Amino acid sequence: MDNFNVAISTSIAMPFAIGYYIGFQEWNRIFPVIIASALSFIIGYKLIPVIKESTLAAGLGGRDLNKVSNKKIPESLGIVPATLYLVTMILAQVLFARDHDAQFQYNSATLSVCFMILLGFCDDVLNLRWRYKLLLPTIASLPLLVAYSGTTAIVVPRMLRDLLGYSIELGCLYSLYMILLAVFCTNAINIYAGINGLEAGQSLVIGCAALTHNFIEITLHINDQIYTQHLLSASLLIPFIFNTLALLKYNKYPSKVFVGDTFCYFAGMTLAMAGILGHYSKTLLLFFIPQILNFIFSIPQLIGIVPCPRHRLPKYDPRTDTLECVPTHFTLINFVLWVTGPQHEKNLSTALICFQIMCCALGFYIRYEISQIFYY
Amino acid sequence: MDNFNVAISTSIAMPFAIGYYIGFQEWNRIFPVIIASALSFIIGYKLIPVIKESTLAAGLGGRDLNKVSNKKIPESLGIVPATLYLVTMILAQVLFARDHDAQFQYNSATLSVCFMILLGFCDDVLNLRWRYKLLLPTIASLPLLVAYSGTTAIVVPRMLRDLLGYSIELGCLYSLYMILLAVFCTNAINIYAGINGLEAGQSLVIGCAALTHNFIEITLHINDQIYTQHLLSASLLIPFIFNTLALLKYNKYPSKVFVGDTFCYFAGMTLAMAGILGHYSKTLLLFFIPQILNFIFSIPQLIGIVPCPRHRLPKYDPRTDTLECVPTHFTLINFVLWVTGPQHEKNLSTALICFQIMCCALGFYIRYEISQIFYY
Numbered sequence: 001m002d003n004f005n006v007a008i009s010t011s012i013a014m015p016f017a018i019g020y021y022i023g024f025q026e027w028n029r030i031f032p033v034i035i036a037s038a039l040s041f042i043i044g045y046k047l048i049p050v051i052k053e054s055t056l057a058a059g060l061g062g063r064d065l066n067k068v069s070n071k072k073i074p075e076s077l078g079i080v081p082a083t084l085y086l087v088t089m090i091l092a093q094v095l096f097a098r099d100h101d102a103q104f105q106y107n108s109a110t111l112s113v114c115f116m117i118l119l120g121f122c123d124d125v126l127n128l129r130w131r132y133k134l135l136l137p138t139i140a141s142l143p144l145l146v147a148y149s150g151t152t153a154i155v156v157p158r159m160l161r162d163l164l165g166y167s168i169e170l171g172c173l174y175s176l177y178m179i180l181l182a183v184f185c186t187n188a189i190n191i192y193a194g195i196n197g198l199e200a201g202q203s204l205v206i207g208c209a210a211l212t213h214n215f216i217e218i219t220l221h222i223n224d225q226i227y228t229q230h231l232l233s234a235s236l237l238i239p240f241i242f243n244t245l246a247l248l249k250y251n252k253y254p255s256k257v258f259v260g261d262t263f264c265y266f267a268g269m270t271l272a273m274a275g276i277l278g279h280y281s282k283t284l285l286l287f288f289i290p291q292i293l294n295f296i297f298s299i300p301q302l303i304g305i306v307p308c309p310r311h312r313l314p315k316y317d318p319r320t321d322t323l324e325c326v327p328t329h330f331t332l333i334n335f336v337l338w339v340t341g342p343q344h345e346k347n348l349s350t351a352l353i354c355f356q357i358m359c360c361a362l363g364f365y366i367r368y369e370i371s372q373i374f375y376y
Numbered sequence: 377m378d379n380f381n382v383a384i385s386t387s388i389a390m391p392f393a394i395g396y397y398i399g400f401q402e403w404n405r406i407f408p409v410i411i412a413s414a415l416s417f418i419i420g421y422k423l424i425p426v427i428k429e430s431t432l433a434a435g436l437g438g439r440d441l442n443k444v445s446n447k448k449i450p451e452s453l454g455i456v457p458a459t460l461y462l463v464t465m466i467l468a469q470v471l472f473a474r475d476h477d478a479q480f481q482y483n484s485a486t487l488s489v490c491f492m493i494l495l496g497f498c499d500d501v502l503n504l505r506w507r508y509k510l511l512l513p514t515i516a517s518l519p520l521l522v523a524y525s526g527t528t529a530i531v532v533p534r535m536l537r538d539l540l541g542y543s544i545e546l547g548c549l550y551s552l553y554m555i556l557l558a559v560f561c562t563n564a565i566n567i568y569a570g571i572n573g574l575e576a577g578q579s580l581v582i583g584c585a586a587l588t589h590n591f592i593e594i595t596l597h598i599n600d601q602i603y604t605q606h607l608l609s610a611s612l613l614i615p616f617i618f619n620t621l622a623l624l625k626y627n628k629y630p631s632k633v634f635v636g637d638t639f640c641y642f643a644g645m646t647l648a649m650a651g652i653l654g655h656y657s658k659t660l661l662l663f664f665i666p667q668i669l670n671f672i673f674s675i676p677q678l679i680g681i682v683p684c685p686r687h688r689l690p691k692y693d694p695r696t697d698t699l700e701c702v703p704t705h706f707t708l709i710n711f712v713l714w715v716t717g718p719q720h721e722k723n724l725s726t727a728l729i730c731f732q733i734m735c736c737a738l739g740f741y742i743r744y745e746i747s748q749i750f751y752y
Contacts, residue, residue: 051502054502054503054504055502057502057503058435058501058502058503059434059435060501079498083494083495083498086491086494087515087518090487090491090515090518090519090522091518093519093522094522100476100480103480104476104479104480104483107480107483107484107487107519107523108483110487110519111466111483111486111487111490114487114490114491114494115462115466115490117494118459118462118490118493118494118497119459121494121497121498121501122455122459122497125434125436125497125501126427126430126431126433126434127430127433127434128430139463139466142463142466142467143466143469143483143486146466146469146470147483
């Protein structure tokens with residue numbers, strides 16, 4: 001078992017291990033979702049090799065720029081776990097059949113994710129322009145905005161309460177915040193990419209971290225509302241983790257399939273929906289630290305101060321079979337290569353996944369230790 | 377203005393004219409949907425020429441087999457009205473914000489249609505096999521089945537009531553009936569195709585007939601429940617009619633774009649959802665008489681008693697620019713050509729649309745006159 005697999009397995013084991021350790025009691029509530037998700041994992045694992053022939057035949061494929069081989073790798077295979085995710089979500093909907101409000105929110109989240117997958121797949125097939133990449137998640141997040149019935153107030157940090165009061169009612173600005181979160185999550189994953197297994201790997205680690213957070217909050221059971229919100233979020237994340245795992249099996253180094261924009265949009269939207277419905281969007285952003293760093297690095301090229309090439313991959317050296325830093329590509333990947341020197345792609349992807357795990361751990365530390373200073 | 381345009385314009389004017397004539401009072405309830413739908417019509421009309429370049433570039437196109445020209449016609453343009461339909465539906469959702477149950481059903485219908493569009497577009501791009509054509513609408517109709525909260529009993533015709541009682545509770549069988557309706561509607565439109573403007577034209581006429589039925593039932597206002605159901609159905613159908621019209625502008629003879637499986641699935645699912653949520657599925661099937669006839673003609677080839685070719689188009693005669701009957705293709709189109717002799721494609725499509733309108737009129741006659749014998 002190589003290091004990459006160890007990192008991924010650890011991530012998946014973490015919510016369950018920590019849940020068990022802290023005395024999580026609600027296994028019976030999530031058990032049907034786990035069974036359904038495990039089934040969809042098996043179907044996805046069997047289906048990807050079949051559908052990859054169809055995507056290749058449809059012209060959805062490209063060569064792996066970090067390899068010697070000129071062989072075409074099938075693209076957009078994210079459509080398989082994404083579709084199976086929707087099927088799982090639809091079937092698991094009966095879990096909330098008794099709680100009308102939760103079911104409605106669950107349903108709206110599924111609609112948002114479904115619409116995002118449709119738009120992502122359109123983007124893969126039709127190669128839409130850049131401006132649509134900001135428009136599409138905005139449109140797709142609308143179902144949830146309309147359905148959102150929670151608070152639109154934010155709690156003010158302790159030191160500012162004399163000035164601003166205990167909380168600020170944001171109203172419509174809160175809807176704007178939710179849209180921006182959806183737009184950020186989808187695009188942040190999309191631009192932190194280019195190494196085998198990175199898109200699916202990072203999404204899986206973030207999903208596991210968010211699920212761990214759900215299990216902790218469900219166990220703490222501060223009040224019934226928070227309990228329900230985190231249960232809802234967990235039922236969005238469990239099928240996501242299993243289906244992403246099926247894709248990662250084929251996408252990790254050496255990639256047999258590419259995930260496509262379909263997957264990046266799907267993953268970003270699902271995580272954003274879980275954060276919004278679970279009411280832990282600030283904590284979610286803590287798990288996005290690598291993506292935020294990559295976004296900050298990318299700003300000069302995103303807004304056009306520095307010219308932005310079509311791909312911002314590292315340079316592949318076929319002699320040594322390693323990737324080298326390209327100083328004009330402002331990404332976290334190139335920054336890591338600049339710090340460490342040339343790396344084999346497999347090691348680099350493992351390192352980036354480990355960095356993602358460390359950032360999530362840091363996120364938990366900030367959420368449960370440092371935030372006390374500001375909020376309690 | 378040619379005959380085809382007259383037929384389509386008449387269909388669209390019909391619900392509004394009849395609504396006005398019978399004293400329909402709820403214009404203010406549907407006015408926002410009409411405005412939103414009219415806007416989406418304009419956007420769709422502008423967007424189709426842009427997106428058709430992208431679909432062609434993506435390899436989604438084929439030559440028109442009923443023409444002399446070898447020029448490639450862009451395929452799958454149904455994705456444009458379908459996506460705009462979803463946007464309209466999501467934005468119009470606020471109309472039902474006060475009625476939780478109606479909003480939930482509306483939302484579930486949107487999810488079903490969205491999932492169907494996703495699967496339809498996948499089918500267009502990936503050329504899925506025949507067996508998926510039955511599986512996909514089954515999966516896509518699940519959100520509505522889970523959300524469906526109405527009656528699962530059917531009223532027994534008068535002459536059988538001594539034997540069976542006033543109504544029969546179908547329970548789970550009713551869910552099966554709803555799935556079969558969705559599967560039938562999507563595939564029935566898909567196989568009654570092959571002539572310029574027929575897929576979009578027939579769907580538009582059926583949509584207008586169903587909307588007319590909604591307006592009649594809303595005006596009759598037998599009870600609040602039936603009133604709400606038909607209002608819900610109308611708000612599903614109005615954006616459908618407008619968006620389909622935008623597509624039909626380019627799809628009618630001579631076709632500048634083809635609609636693709638995306639559109640057929642989208643149209644079938646939307647009509648099925650409207651029928652289920654409006655609780656008038658039997659009346660809806662009356663509007664599907666041409667599709668039912670075409671399905672009955674097709675049975676020998678569908679179940680494989682008679683060999684079934686890939687396309688079952690009429691034969692094009694370039695000398696006379698007409699279409700001729702092919703006796704081995706068991707479709708309604710070929711039957712019409714066999715009765716009338718060779719026809720120009722434009723006349724044939726107009727004739728088939730007029731036949732669709734006549735069947736809808738017959739449907740109304742059966743629903744409001746003949747059914748009295750059985751049910752009152």
